[in-house]
Amino acid sequence: MGRRSCWILVLCRSCDAGRFCATIWTEKQSCSRVRRGRKHLENSGPLGKGRGLLLVQGGIPFRRGVGRNIVAEDNPGGTTMLNGAEREFLAGLDAGAVERDLEEISRYERPSGSPGEAEAHAYVAGRLEAHGVDTVRTAFPAWTFAFGEARMRFWAGGREDSLPAKIWGYSPDAWEEPVRGRAVFVSPDRFPPDSIAWFADRTSPSGRDLEGRIVLSTTRSAVAIRDACARGALAYVFCWPYGDETVIHESAVCAGWGAALPEDVELYPRIPVFAVDRPTGERLIALAEGGSLDIELRGRSRSEVKALPLLEAFLPGDSPYFILLGAHMDAKHHGATDNGTGCALMLALALRFARLKKRPFGLRFCWWSGHEFSKYAGSSNYALERFDELNEHCLCYVNADVPGSKGADDFSQVAATPDFMALARRAVRDVTGQDGEHVGPVNSYDQSFYNIGVSSCFIWSSQLVPGSPHGSGAGAMPWWWHTEEDTFGKHDMEVLMQDCRLYALGTLRILEPGWLPDDGALWDRLIGELEKLDGRGITLRPVLDVFRRNRGRLAGKGGLKERLRAIRRLNQALYCQRAPYFQDFRMGDGYVPGLSLPLAALAGGGLTDKARFVLDRYAVAQRNRLMVLAKELESL
Incomplete structure (x- = not known):
């Protein structure tokens, strides 16, 4: 096929935001290239009502953002476009307010149940109540963890030295009684696979070959850690295997879920688990493999049952059916992108849908606690306590987690249950111009409602582009994920507003008269x-x-x-x-x-x-x- 070209109008990033630029693209230019570079030809007049960008791939226009309904001359059949009501609705999302909300939320350090989390909840509740949105704040019990200072000393080749380390959640405390032993590297393939097979025996076929050792490994598998414990290890050091950043990522390792059953209690670690960055891990592994390496580890860790907060906002509908939307408020440190952006997005949606005159279904917004420090305890407890109403009337769950990060303009992974996949993919195409592919199943991201049978629409949205300089090597998360560096400024407002429009459009289409799940x-x-x-x-x-x-x-x-x-x-x-x-x-x-x-x-x-x-x-x-x-x- 020969080259075809068409003239389209775009809202250009590098020009005056109030003007269009005319740009020419040809069929052989890929969508990813279009997203990353533009040739300016001329200004063609003031920007009309509605903002956004229209892209062309293969002579067919695809929408990026909220643009005017422009169709290229050589587009034979057109493509799905936003109607007038949808354009007007999305235009009502206020980017300035979203960024101000994000800045305020990310001011606070927000561990589960902390004063900072309470301040952030109070801020969101105040914004909602000022606009006439009803809110309710309650509390629920959770088995949560907290960790503090950690230290690592080591001896190799007759020399003593120290390196930075962090203790991970649900570890036994190792401060008053530090652990010390000979270090050994165990590659991931020397552990059982991370599968249900471990549940069927729960003994290690390797015997006690790690007796008294401190294990270094590049897997954070819960099965690997339990296997190391069964083989006699004193502690486990997870050596980050992805990017070269020198910050240490914080997390927890267990195979349980927030509302654990009695038989799940043993799924939590019985030996302390520490983490180091990749350069430190590579140094330790080289020393362990090259000769004798002794390590002493100290770390403050505490697990306890405590009350955690839940903030809900209600927008009633004309029927008892409702859409549940949620984002976790708790965070490692300031958590600007994990998950301040998701909380600001949910606030923007609640305020915008509050102005919608007619809602056939209700909307219920939740800002969870217990996600980061209690393995999805907020959403899990909600499923437990609200079982009957969720079972009878919940249409779907919409989750926002880590949207709007720098470098995350890839919307090609669409995570939703099959009955919402066509709706979700169409919304992605109409908002971003990208043709997303189904990803699933997802066994994380606060997906606590599957057992009830509740479907999901938008488990996540924007993702890092492969090879992004903001990524942690080949990992899926940005290099600042779960560290002190996740601060205000790590977001991209254009991407975050794409996320907002995407969630708003998908939810709006569920509210259309006559809608039924597929x-x-x-x-x-x-x-x-x-x-x-x-x-x-x-x-x-x-x-x-x-x-x-x-x-x-x-x-x-x-x-x-x-x-x-x-x-x-x-x-x-x-x-x-x-x-x-x-x-x-x-x-x-x-x-x-x-x-x-x-x-x-x-x-x-x-x-x-x-x-x-x-x-x-x-x-x-x-x-x-x-x-x-x-x-x-x-x-x-």
């Missing part, structure tokens, strides 16, 4: 995943027959109430292992995890007879669980 896509995904598993050591033909029969009878049929009843069971089959009123543990990713995870472990080999027996019986029990869900669908 339950057919959810049926198809579940049946497709079951077909992949059928015959892999277990027969699923009877289960598949029931699901297929009911797909033809139920998919795309009935009203909202009827579809939600089916969607609950489909999500429980596709995403969960446990009952609706519990939380799944956090171990491995996969669709139909109750079957896919044990079957993958059984196929992988290296299991004891005990583990093989337990996993085989577990897979059969999960097949029975799926049949119960299928029969419940048949009764609808």
Whole structure:
């Protein structure tokens, strides 16, 4: 095909924000290149009502931001565009207010349950109440952790030295009684895989080969740490394997989820876990592999049950159904991008939707605590305490986490459940011009509502572009993630406003008259995943027959109430292992995890007879669980 070109109008970053520039692009110029560079030809007049950027790829215009509905002359069929009501609604998002809110929120250090978090909650509540939005502040119990000062001393080649280190969450305290031992590097492949197989035996096949040692490794797998403990290790040092930044990232390692069950208690570490940056880790590993290296570690750590806060804002609708939207307020240190940007985004949405005259469904906004210091305890407790109303009336959960970071103008990963994927992808295309691909399943990011069967729309949005100088090497997060360096100024307002518009547009379209979830896509995904598993050591033909029969009878049929009843069971089959009123543990990713995870472990080999027996019986029990869900669908 020959080269085609067309004239389009854009709002240019480098020119006066109140003017358009005329720019020419050709079919052979990629969308990513268009996003990163522009050739200015001439100013063509003042900017009209509505702001944004229209891109062209392959002669077809794609929207970036909120622009006027301009269609190129050689676009044969056009593409999905914003209608007038949508453009007007998105134009009401105030970028200046969003940035001021972000600056205020990120002023405070916000560990879970801290005075700084309370100040940030009070600020958001004050902004909402000043605009007539009802808020409620409550508290809930959580098993949370706190950590403080950490020190590392080491001896190698007859010399003593010290290096910076941090202790990670849920570690036993190691301050009054420091741990000291010979260091050894254990590569990730010398630990069991991070899979459900560990649950089936919980003993290490390697015996006590790490007795009295301090383990250095480049994996932060919860299974690896438990395995090191079972092999006699005194402590575990996670050596950051990604970028070359000299800041130390803080986190916690456990396979539990916020509202833990009794059997989940042992999923938390029993030996202290420390972290060092990559240069320090590489130095320690070289010393350990080159000869004798002794390490002494001290760290202050505390785990306790305490009350954490929850801030909610309510926008009533014309029916009892509602959309749940959330962002975690607690943060490591100031947490400007994790997650001050997400909290400011949610505040902007609440204020904008409060001005919407007609809402067929309600909107419920939550600013969670307990995300960073209690493994999603805020959203998990909400699922526990609000079980009945979520089960009966929640349409979906919309989550904002780490939006608007510098370098994060990649919207190609669309994380949503299948029944919201078409809506989410269309919103991404209409706001950013990018054609996002489905990513899933996601077993993090406050996805605490799968067991109830609640769908998700926008688990995250903007992501770092691969190879970004703001990234931590090949890792997915920016180099300042979970450090003292996550301060105001690490955001990109253009990207953050893209995130705001994206979330606003998707939510607005759910509120359109006559909207119904795409339950057919959810049926198809579940049946497709079951077909992949059928015959892999277990027969699923009877289960598949029931699901297929009911797909033809139920998919795309009935009203909202009827579809939600089916969607609950489909999500429980596709995403969960446990009952609706519990939380799944956090171990491995996969669709139909109750079957896919044990079957993958059984196929992988290296299991004891005990583990093989337990996993085989577990897979059969999960097949029975799926049949119960299928029969419940048949009764609808």
